[in-house]
Amino acid sequence: MVHFSGELPEDRWRAAWRRNLLLGLVQAFVIPLLAIGVVVAVALFAANGGVKFLVAFAGLAAVVIAMRRRDNFFHLAALSVAPIIAAAFFFVADAVDEYTLEQRGKEANCVVRDIDTRVETSTTTDASGYTSTTSTTYYDHRLDCPGGGPGEMTLRSRAADVGASVLVAYDPAKNVAPRPVSGVDSSPDIVWTCVLVGGAIALRVASTTGHAITTRRRHRRISARG
Template sequence: MAGRAGTWWRAIWRTVLALGVPPLAAALAFGVAREWAYGSLNGWLTFLAGLLLPLLLLGGHAALAGSRGALLVALSAVPAGVGVFLTLSAVDAGVLADRGVEVDCVVLEVTKHTKTDSSMDANGHWTTSTTTSYDHRLSCPAGPTDHMEAGSRLAKEGETLALVYDPRGKAITELARDLHPRGMRTAAEVAVGAAVLLGLAGAVREAREELRRRRWRAGRW
């Protein structure tokens, strides 16, 4: 009887972790990023160390779940990690929406960069991938940046780009047309929600398998 009760408590605790770790990681990322943007948190090393905490939390959670064969719970760290990065982007977008300054920058020059990487798989076959980026050299009246790199050509030489920058320098400069704070928040919530659902499914599956094994052992005796 005590063993069965222990099985149930273990299952409940694992379910709590599966449900709680993804939103906790996103909340940590949100708290650090918001304190960095609006509070007294200073120093890039402190900021980066704080951002590593959510990823370490998710990594430890996935490793523990994987070590006991709970693959769905371990895989839930993937959408949770995506949710962490989307949360950071959402805070950045919110900062720019709150206090960002929009400026029109003239494109002085666009330089195309092409990078080719080759790799060999386990069967000895070579694969080649090509990545193209465009470096836009800019002239901005307020001087938030003098260049912007993107995966496509944003504008031609002589045209203007509307940028939004943070006067305090705490947020990454963005194109005005790409600034969608509400959409970023929704995307972060969807990613974390997917992680919670995946973790819940994994926790339920793990509990059922453990109960089945326990009944099988009891039947042998």
């Protein structure tokens, strides 16, 4: 947020204060929606066989422009963009995949022929130097599906025992990974995304408004002493 000098004429100071507040509020809405829009576009392109890097490049260009035009971009990123990106990766991409399966997916009653279990481990280090390790177990199902259905399906849990049948939803274009029909429902992911987007916007609006009020009160105290 821009800090105004108390030496400005009062009318110019108020005009600059209002302009800065308005711009901050606009950014509070635009930046989170831009972030979520980029992720949705990338996910849609991926689901439809598009070129993902073009959309990603457009999003990166928008971020660079925002950084050049506003010196408080990093405050915006910390309060708005970060949770939106998190919501995007965990909810939006999954919602787009499930929506794609709902719209154009086909169903096949498949027999589980074999299940291979594998564990993937990842290690991350935060800014304080604290290192944490997480392990994720994946179950690679080998399927026997009629009518050109998928030959394999990877999940984080067993869909059925070996030799049992499972109803599988799959994308004929093979751009979206198959999953059990019982797990195809985009509604919860969409709801959670809306909640997180709304929360991030509200947080930024509150932060911007609070800073503006504090700045105006400080200006009044300085003016009163002068």
